[in-house]
Amino acid sequence: MTTLATPMRPLTQVEKKAVRREGWSRRVPLLPGLIFAIIVTQLPFLFTLFYSLQSWNLVRPGSQHFVGLENYVRVFTDSTFRQAALNTILITAGCVIVAMLLGIGLALLLDRAFPGRAVVRTLLITPFLIMPVAGALLWKTTMFDPTFGLVNAVLRLFGAGSTAWVAQFPLTSVITSLVWQWTPFMMLLVLSGLQSQPAEVLEAASVDGANRWQTFVLVTLPHLRRYIELGVLLGAIYVVNTFDQIYMMTQGGPGTSSTNLPFYLYQRAFLGFDIGQAAALGVVVVVGTIIVATVALRVIFKSFTAGEEA
Amino acid sequence: MTVQTARHAALAPRPAPRKWRPGSSALTAITWIIGVGFFFPVLWMVLTGFKSEGDAYTNPPRLFFLPTLEQYESVFARGFVPYLLNSAYATIVSTLLVLVLAVPTAYAVSIRPVKKTQDVLFFFISTKMLPVAAVIVPLYVVAKQLAMLDNIWTLIILYTAMNLPIAVWMMRSFFLEVPKAIIEAAQVDGAGLPRILTQIMLPVVAQAGMAATALICVIFAWNEFFFAVNLTAARAATVPVFLVGFITSEGLFWAQLSAAATLSSLPVIICGWIAQKQLVRGLSMGAVK
Known part of the structure; x- marks a missing residue:
């Protein structure tokens, strides 16, 4: 920081002091937030690392002892872990991709002047504002119930409608309620992308004789790329951690067919009281996330700085 | 320029894309x-x-x-109010704490963007990527040892940490909008950093920036479930935990469940509708305006 302020000639004693004081006065406001974030988010992870090398069951006091990498061996030889990892990928990818496609479609529909546009926009963002726990509960009961649910009531009009959605298709049910929740988020991002398109560019395209489809593919889509990337990445960060819907709708079941990693970890820690293995599971999840996030962060960061130049 | 484009548009084979057509x-x-x-x-x-x-x-x-209105009466008869108060307390106090911590931090990282402050920003956003599941075990153990389980302050601290990165990024995007000339003029007049922050920057960004940031924090804190269900019990449980009670009895109480879900979601729906314009900015941590 101080190097940037260094002029060509060597500093006098007084100037050095002034530079240092200025540096500190810039840094001090940063510290409370930074220290707080480090203590609450980084310190616990060090504990997780430590616990992951211990065998420790909470219901058996005094059982804590060092076991080295045994917990990790158990994680990787555990078929439920593999199932949970696969489900996490399916839920995240399924939700983010479908929500993004729907979001793009809705954003395109909203990017025109029509009567009641503000009202429709308000209606469309509401699913994102519903408490996720409440939303999941509603989808499980009033929407997906085989006998009294709305989904089957609608399907019965077409001669179908006897499916027990949550029991027969637990993953699809969970993903549906997640897509419903996350589509507004994608829509809002894409919509602000569409609206930041300079009108002159669109006019120029139509002057050059491009039809609407050509304009969309050649002009709009490249412009939207940054917004779509951002939506996919931010969406994925949140959806990977999905817990509420699984807890409320399926409890990971039937069996382990809809268990994802956060829910499995919760089961190991709070139903099995196996602190050591839950911690090892946590470390594995973090390592996986870091690998994905390193790539993701680069792209996001590019987006952020690009946004500031624009 | 405008005349020219108008003439071009008249010659163009198709009307301009945003025009109203039958x-x-x-x-x-x-x-x-x-x-x-x-x-x-x-x-x-x-x-x-x-x-x-x-x-x-x-x-x-x-x-x-x-x-x-029978169902609403039943929800309150079922003891909804204490959960509501816990949620309100955790949400409001954590949001205030977030602002107190985030405003100076955001100010410091936006006033002169150099490599080091970029690193700090990078760090904040990376904490958002750490899966919460990865820290729940030590948080539970530490809270247990400190006798902080089922204590609303445990949630307040965690919600503050959870929303801090969003608030820092978002406030920063507002600080960056303050014209440099204003700050420089104040520096020439001999104002120190605290004075610039409190008397010049804050009033400029206060109305839009802090309100929008607070609303986003309220939405996330109010809806949070993972920490609440794992770290609280009878005393400090929040609204989402109240709804868990309906999983077991859901076969019998759909109408009551819906009334409870409506009541639980209402505060955030109202906040979100008010903050509609700022929602994108908050959710994208200030990247998209």
């Missing part, structure tokens, strides 16, 4: 239908909340019925 009323109808369709589960929740349990279980589902 054929677009079909598109408008489709948009409305999809909008209402997306909203319908919410509408259904509100409607079911005013039904008697008998009206909630019909095949086919009943759209018209005699409304009753």
Whole structure:
């Protein structure tokens, strides 16, 4: 920081002091937030690392002892872990991709002047504002119930409608309620992308004789790329951690067919009281996330700085 | 310039893309239908909340019925208020703490963007990527040892940490909008950093920036479930935990469940509708305006 302020000639004693004081006065406001974030988010992870090398069951006091990498061996030889990892990928990818496609479609529909546009926009963002726990509960009961649910009531009009959605298709049910929740988020991002398109560019395209489809593919889509990337990445960060819907709708079941990693970890820690293995599971999840996030962060960061130049 | 484009537009084979056309009323109808369709589960929740349990279980589902406030009374009779107060307390206090911590931090990272402050920003956003599941075990153990389990302050601290990165990034994007000239003029007048922050920057960004940031923090804190369900019990449990009580008895109480879900979601729905314009900015941590 101080190097940037260094002029060509060597500093006098007084100037050095002034530079240092200025540096500190810039840094001090940063510290409370930074220290707080480090203590609450980084310190616990060090504990997780430590616990992951211990065998420790909470219901058996005094059982804590060092076991080295045994917990990790158990994680990787555990078929439920593999199932949970696969489900996490399916839920995240399924939700983010479908929500993004729907979001793009809705954003395109909203990017025109029509009567009641503000009202429709308000209606469309509401699913994102519903408490996720409440939303999941509603989808499980009033929407997906085989006998009294709305989904089957609608399907019965077409001669179908006897499916027990949550029991027969637990993953699809969970993903549906997640897509419903996350589509507004994608829509809002894409919509602000569409609206930041300079009108002159669109006019120029139509002057050059491009039809609407050509304009969309050649002009709009490249412009939207940054917004779509951002939506996919931010969406994925949140959806990977999905817990509420699984807890409320399926409890990971039937069996382990809809268990994802956060829910499995919760089961190991709070139903099995196996602190050591839950911690090892946590470390594995973090390592996986870091690998994905390193790539993701680069792209996001590019987006952020690009946004500031624009 | 404008004359020229107008002439070009007149020559162009197709009208400008954003213009109203008669054929677009079909598109408008489709948009409305999809909008209402997306909203319908919410509408259904509100409607079911005013039904008697008998009206909630019909095949086919009943759209018209005699409304009753019975379910809302039952929700309160079931002891909803303490959960509501816990949620309100955790949400409001954590949001205030977030602002107190985030405003100076955001100020420091936006006033002179150099490599080191970029690293700090990078760090903040990376904490958002750490899966919460990865830290829940030590948080539980430490809270247990400090006798902080089932204590609302545990949630307040965690919600503050959870929302801090969002708030820093978001406030930064507002600080960056303050014209440099104002700050420089104040520096020439000999104002120190604290004075610049409190008397010049804050009033400029206060109205839009802090309000929007606070609303986003409120939404996330109010809806949070993972920490609440794992770290609280009877005393400090929040609204989402109250709703868990309906999983076991859901077969019997759809109308009551819907009333509870409506009450639980209402504060955030109102906040979100008010903050509609700022929602994108908050959710993208200030990247998209």
